[in-house]
Amino acid sequence: MPAVTMGPMTHLVKGANVPVPTAPLRIAVGRQQAPGVPAVEASAVLLDAAGTVRGDADIVFHGQPAHPSGAVRHVGTGEGAGQFAEWLELDLPRIEPAVQRVLVAGSCDDGTFGQVPGLYAQVTYADGTILTHYDVTDATSETAFVLGEFYRRDGAWKFRAVGQGYDSGLAGLATDFGVEVAQAPALAAPPLLPTAAVTPPPSGPVALQGVGKSDSAPGGVAVPPMAKPVPVAVPVQQTPSIATPAATLATPAAMPSWGAGLFHFEPLVFSGKGAKTVTVDLPFPQDSAPVILEARVGPQYHFLSVQIAGRSTDVFCNDLPDHYGRALLNPPRKGGPIKLMVRQSGTWELTLLPLTAALPIGPGTIQGSGREIFVHTGTAADLKVRAKDPHSGWFQLNQYQGDTPDDLRRPAEQLVHAWNGRRVKEKVRIPDGPLLLAIDKSRHHWELTLDPLPLA
CATH class of the missing domain: 2.60.60.30 (sav2460 like domains)
Incomplete structure (x- = not known):
């Protein structure tokens, strides 16, 4: 028919x-x-x-x-x-x-x-x-x-x-x-x-x-360990559309002021056990915008250390609360490949993703844990931040914004900073997008609620 x-x-x-x-x-x-x-x-x-x-x-x-x-x-x-x-x-x-x-x-x-x-x-x-x-x-x-x-x-x-x-x-x-x-x-x-x-x-x-x-030995489906609570946004759209999860890829068009200048590539996956150095053999351009490094570790150990060879700062050097976390990684300013030094006692996996893999954040509430990267493309809004960590960890939420990809290499503003396990209960104002929001330090379980401001 x-x-x-x-x-x-x-x-x-x-x-x-x-x-x-x-x-x-x-x-x-x-x-x-x-x-x-x-x-x-x-x-x-x-x-x-x-x-x-x-x-x-x-x-x-x-x-x-x-x-x-x-x-x-x-x-x-x-x-x-x-x-x-x-x-x-x-x-x-x-x-x-x-x-x-x-x-x-x-x-x-x-x-x-x-x-x-x-x-x-x-x-x-x-x-x-x-x-x-x-x-x-x-x-x-x-x-x-x-x-x-x-x-x-x-x-x-x-x-x-x-x-x-x-x-x-x-x-x-x-x-x-x-x-x-x-x-x-x-x-x-x-x-x-x-x-x-x-x-x-x-x-x-x-x-x-x-x-x-049917033609293999009987057995159960392998159920992965808890990777991360799913972020779920709940805007009410016009029927018959319904609210959709926030966990989806953004598009370059959703990042109008600097999306066209981003470096796009297919995701790269590296895995191993224990200490290892891996080479990300990508032709990053000069002064490239950051990319996303997604980390996943096995069930035995939560802690992960990832460092770019030749730099003193770490990309990851913390617990991954649900064996999962995502952080921004700045490629070398001169461009070219990157060497990553990984330290972990058990099995681990790293996935390098373009910045367009940031999770869109829209009206409603999303929940999760650990480090995460979001893209906001809407109008100015109030962002309610709730987070707690029973293990006395740090929590830091940064805003990244600018007119060029290079502007995204450093935070434009620190929105929330809490240390020594302090329970986070704050409301901050974010401007019109496009901009990135990054939970840069966290072992916390968090909840973010975005409420757009009324249009003038």
Whole structure:
């Protein structure tokens, strides 16, 4: 059946498809908010040309929130305008060639989809603009549902409204795609994830367990350690759009005064155990803007030290509260590659990201821990900062702003500074964006609430 176009957004009926750009996209698996409605957990299933998963990692869900390629992520929840959704992110340019389809599925552990009002799948661009929307209107006794799928066709990507349900739950859905469900899974100790990932708070539906590839030894999905509480912004947008998580890539266009001058590159990943020196072999330009260094450490040790060879200052020299943290790194002013000296007693992983990977911060509240980098592109606002650390650590929030990439190499203003474990409870004023906000020192668990000022 044909798709129905209403303005810039395409409403799909069951079985219809629409072309989508080969670009980063966000997908909401949403429903109306109402008392007693069963919880719905979203997942993505990556399939090869034979229509099967290649292994445990090809199932992305609450308990396994990132595919090793970094192309598919589960990024948490959002709510607003009487709606609630779990969000997935797909970076279509990074989908591996062997993957031909990506299913968007939902599971319902404490009820059926016939009890879920207003079930839908919605695809948006990275900036929140809605691309297509599919309302599920025929759900009955199903406990798992494939709402839609992204698939390759003649070198391009399309999205199809599928609407196929399973009375046997997520286990029945998984079996259809070459997955074996184990009765008593033993959760494996995972490798460190190779790309940026966030883990939603431990609320909501129970994560899928006991899934293994049919032609491999039975076993459970490897559940990563808690990487970081997901930042969730809750602005109310125009229906049928809903609030989206803040954990998404910004775009150069979102940084108008200096975005065009940023150095762009594909994320680079380095991993190891114990002390090691790694070379970031990138042709950084002279007086380059900072880049983001994301660190992830194994479950045994929280402390990490990362230093640029030849410099006395550290990029990281602190605990990572949830085994995860992100810091700004200034490349050499003369340009060229960087050598990083890593010191850690256990396993570690570093991911170098362009500045466009800063987390957008908008109206609403976000929560997390440790060091983090945000980009604010809106109007002037009050920022309420709440943070606490039972271990007497420091907390520092800096603002970076200027007209050129070089201006971002040093803070323009120190907004909050607290030491010796003091509980932070402050409200600061931030100007019109674009600007960066960086939690530069922290073992704290923090909460930021942004409230835009009324327009004059």
